[in-house]
Amino acid sequence: GQQVMQIPQYQHVQEGEDFTTYCNSSTTLSNIQWYKQRPGGHPVFLIQLVKSGEVKKQKRLTFQFGEAKKNSSLHITATQTTDVGTYFCAGKVGGTSYGKLTFGQGTILTVHP
């Protein structure tokens, strides 16, 4: 079955440092979504990428979708303590018309002030 691998599993940074999490799929994705989950909370949608090679920015966050649509990354510039949480990628495989998502394991980000 489809697998979505995400690395690293944990990332500890000092406030102000950059952070990147990577997502790789065993199969081509029709789209990829990114979510953030705070400790004890629920996943909150951040963004969706659909096109090959697409790059989107949200303030300090930059999202990329690979040319082959099998990998993606999320980069945070100059982390802040409010960035703490788990970041998940979630891929949609072609073949169904609906949004059945396969989630990566997530990257737990800790930011030290």
Next chain:
Amino acid sequence: NAGVMQNPRHLVRRRGQEARLRCSPMKGHSHVYWYRQLPEEGLKFMVYLQKENIIDESGMPKERFSAEFPKEGPSILRIQQVVRGDSAAYFCASTTGTSSNNEQFFGPGTRLTVL
């Protein structure tokens, strides 16, 4: 998203009991997904429902688990004869339609603990 309601937020059951989890989608949403999350893991798809129909239950164990989304009322995920391995957070998400590009809005989850 505050618009998707789940209850209870925390549920404690003893082995062998039944757990019933409820999800009310956002207003105007008629499509519901259920996911299970084990500690420090990603979410695993369980089932996708539209009003009165189960579209895809490929991620749901065939025994003890069932789901429904009646014409009126919330979607319900039912776990019979719970075991310790069922302890997890169960999230539902709702969308407006069938498009795979639709954003999924997640509820706050039900944290199930089986003693």
